[in-house]
Amino acid sequence: MDSNATKPKRDRTKRNAKGERSTHGRVRGIVLWDNAVDTSVFYGRETGLAQLWQWIMAEGCRVVGLLGIGGIGKSTIAVKSALGMQAEFEIVMWRSLSNAPPLEELLSNLLKFLMPIQGEDPVIPATLDEKLILLMSICDRSDVC
Structure with a gap:
């Protein structure tokens, strides 16, 4: 049995400081990208992006690890995914752990x-x-x- 099956879904409805629903889907001002990689050239990873969206947005997963050898695009897919989801969050903060x-x-x-x-x-x-x-x-x- 999937341990997530009994967990309630996180309410991703955007709310203001008073708890009222937001009427727009844009990031409301707090974005910190540190030294995120450039994702302007990105292709062939749509399945991976869809899987990350599923885990984070649909299933409410709070931590996702991307593992693999250096140079296969872990940081790029992570940044591209976060850019695509940033409108769903009040705060977006990127921290590279290269030279951590x-x-x-x-x-x-x-x-x-x-x-x-x-x-x-x-x-x-x-x-x-x-x-x-x-x-x-x-x-x-x-x-x-």
């Missing part, structure tokens, strides 16, 4: 970006555990993650 920073630095950067959006004072916790707890708390109480 240490986990604590990555978490600090994520928190510096997300905390002001959530109306929180951007005081970053000192320990890795505290950073993870805060990030999970932000994700748990909002539809950001």
Whole structure:
């Protein structure tokens, strides 16, 4: 039995800060693409794009891993997919893990970006555990993650 079969679907209806439904499908202002790859030349991956759309939009999957050897287009399909779905989300944030920073630095950067959006004072916790707890708390109480 599929473990997702009993889970309710996430409500992807766009809402404003007051919880009212949005009347448009555009990204409402918070997009951070960091150093995302150029996807202007993209072909032959429609099946992969459709599968990512299915997992993320239809099934409400919150984490998807793309695995494979270097140079096969994992980053390109991820960016192309995110570009195609960005109108469905209030916040889009891309972080490349090429030459990845240490986990604590990555978490600090994520928190510096997300905390002001959530109306929180951007005081970053000192320990890795505290950073993870805060990030999970932000994700748990909002539809950001």
